[in-house]
Amino acid sequence: MLTKRIIPCLDIKEGRTVKGVNFVQLRDAGDPVELAKIYSDEGADELVFLDITATVDKRKTLAELVTKVAKAINIPFTVGGGISSVEDVKVLLNAGADKISINSAAVKNPEVINKMAAEFGSQCIVVAIDTRNVDGIDFVHTHGGRKATLLKTQEWAKEVNERGAGEILLTSMDHDGTKSGFANEITAEISSMLSIPVIASGGAGKMVHFKDVFTFGKADAALAASIFHFKEIPIPELKQYLSTDGISIRL
Amino acid sequence: MQVAIIKYNAGNVQSVLYALERLGAEAILTDDLETISKADKVIFPGQGEASSAMKYLKDKKLDQLIPQLKQDFFGVCLGQQLLCAHSEEGNTTCLNVFPVEVKKFRPENALDFKVPHIGWNNLQDLKSPLLQGLDDSAFVYYVHSYYCELSTYSIATTDYVLPFSALMHKDNFFAMQAHPEKSGLVGERILENFLKL
Numbered sequence: 001m002l003t004k005r006i007i008p009c010l011d012i013k014e015g016r017t018v019k020g021v022n023f024v025q026l027r028d029a030g031d032p033v034e035l036a037k038i039y040s041d042e043g044a045d046e047l048v049f050l051d052i053t054a055t056v057d058k059r060k061t062l063a064e065l066v067t068k069v070a071k072a073i074n075i076p077f078t079v080g081g082g083i084s085s086v087e088d089v090k091v092l093l094n095a096g097a098d099k100i101s102i103n104s105a106a107v108k109n110p111e112v113i114n115k116m117a118a119e120f121g122s123q124c125i126v127v128a129i130d131t132r133n134v135d136g137i138d139f140v141h142t143h144g145g146r147k148a149t150l151l152k153t154q155e156w157a158k159e160v161n162e163r164g165a166g167e168i169l170l171t172s173m174d175h176d177g178t179k180s181g182f183a184n185e186i187t188a189e190i191s192s193m194l195s196i197p198v199i200a201s202g203g204a205g206k207m208v209h210f211k212d213v214f215t216f217g218k219a220d221a222a223l224a225a226s227i228f229h230f231k232e233i234p235i236p237e238l239k240q241y242l243s244t245d246g247i248s249i250r251l
Numbered sequence: 252m253q254v255a256i257i258k259y260n261a262g263n264v265q266s267v268l269y270a271l272e273r274l275g276a277e278a279i280l281t282d283d284l285e286t287i288s289k290a291d292k293v294i295f296p297g298q299g300e301a302s303s304a305m306k307y308l309k310d311k312k313l314d315q316l317i318p319q320l321k322q323d324f325f326g327v328c329l330g331q332q333l334l335c336a337h338s339e340e341g342n343t344t345c346l347n348v349f350p351v352e353v354k355k356f357r358p359e360n361a362l363d364f365k366v367p368h369i370g371w372n373n374l375q376d377l378k379s380p381l382l383q384g385l386d387d388s389a390f391v392y393y394v395h396s397y398y399c400e401l402s403t404y405s406i407a408t409t410d411y412v413l414p415f416s417a418l419m420h421k422d423n424f425f426a427m428q429a430h431p432e433k434s435g436l437v438g439e440r441i442l443e444n445f446l447k448l
Contacts, residue, residue, distance in 0.1 A: 001372065001373065001410065002368065002370050002371070002372045002393075002411055003370060003371045003372065003390065004370075005370050005371065040435070045370070045371055070265065070266055070269055071269045071272070071273075074270060074273070074432065074433065074434070074435050074436075074438060074439060075392070075433060075434075075435055076392055076394075076430075076433045094265065095265075096265050096266055096269065098266070098433065121298055121299055121300065122367070123298060123367055123369070123394045123395075124298070166367060166369070166394075167369065192362060194365075195361050195365055195366060196365055196366075196367070197365050197369050197370070220365065220369070220370065221370070250371040250390040251388075
């Protein structure tokens with residue numbers, strides 16, 4: 001039976017993890033490879049690396065990091081952040097990434113989704129959508145959720161599916177950082193509309209939130225960062241809990 | 252022991268090389284006919300589209316070489332599908348090592364089953380030395396929209412929309428739809444078993 005996926009997300013800046021990471025067993029708290037290895041050993045189903053490096057010349061560091069990660073771990077991983085061209089994708093896939101994720105670049109130039117999917121196959125193209133509810137309507141936001149667009153989230157999700165995205169990473173900017181649970185309503189709405197899997201992100205605070213997003217939210221996977229980094233919810237415990245509660249999980 | 256990984260224009264083959272390196276195996280990525288013929292084991296990986304992959308194999312004359320190889324051979328993901336007779340993807344005539352048809356997942360209700368089939372799913376009805384030490388609690392990582400039909404060559408099945416051939420075996424040819432190089436300890440075990448055959 002196909003299982004629901006648990007995906008820790010690591011923020012990367014100039015080849016190092018940022019945001020506090022609270023792992024006692026880490027020798028080097030800023031080493032993404034070591035952290036990736038721990039998560040993979042703990043039973044994470046996939047990993048996402050989000051590069052927040054601002055400058056272009058530092059991006060070479062990212063490709064080098066991707067190769068180190070690919071050599072070290074035996075589960076799939078996605079790389080996102082600042083990717084805008086077919087060439088960017090090529091560099092990261094050749095370095096050993098399994099998938100890439102695009103966000104702002106796709107909003108700016110939707111045709112790039114078709115190009116990337118045609119060149120590398122839909123299976124490795126994840127489109128990240130940051131959504132925020134404004135007066136009852138869900139709008140796509142870019143630039144880390146700071147910039148509003150006129151695109152309605154539901155319509156954009158449908159469009160990226162049709163353009164050849166292999167998965168959607170849906171982040172609710174309303175829920176992100178609140179620890180009050182995932183945005184189950186919009187996640188369920190998007191997931192039910194699409195033929196491709198939806199990864200829910202934003203709002204994880206308790207184990208029950210994961211159960212809710214897999215049931216009420218109809219999500220295929222759930223992503224979180226700080227609750228894993230700060231060991232508030234250990235992955236083995238979370239997976240055991242979900243499995244006991246009847247969610248299909250890889251143990 | 253020298254392992255040849257067949258290089259072609261499909262997906263992330265680098266990861267297969269890294270996985271073998273983690274197991275301490277000596278492996279090279281190559282499309283050279285002689286190097287492949289002389290290797291002790293051959294792995295045929297890949298993601299991508301069937302018709303363009305077959306075209307590349309023909310250009311390199313690999314389509315003639317592969318079915319004649321006598322050493323242990325392991326087709327992975329698209330590599331499994333290309334070992335079959337024919338694929339619905341691009342209406343492609345494949346290598347016909349396994350006289351099996353490759354079909355697209357067509358769920359009756361799109362809400363029940365998303366396509367591609369992405370994620371971890373378990374193996375069932377395991378029967379092969381390749382799967383030694385594993386049982387139906389073994390999960391492997393899938394990313395695919397096309398599948399190999401069940402046949403007498405099936406050595407494990409997975410259920411998604413319908414039961415399909417998760418792994419196949421005929422003579423010196425083995426094949427697997429999921430990605431062993433991305434399937435954690437289970438995948439490592441399968442690759443290790445293949446190297447020990």
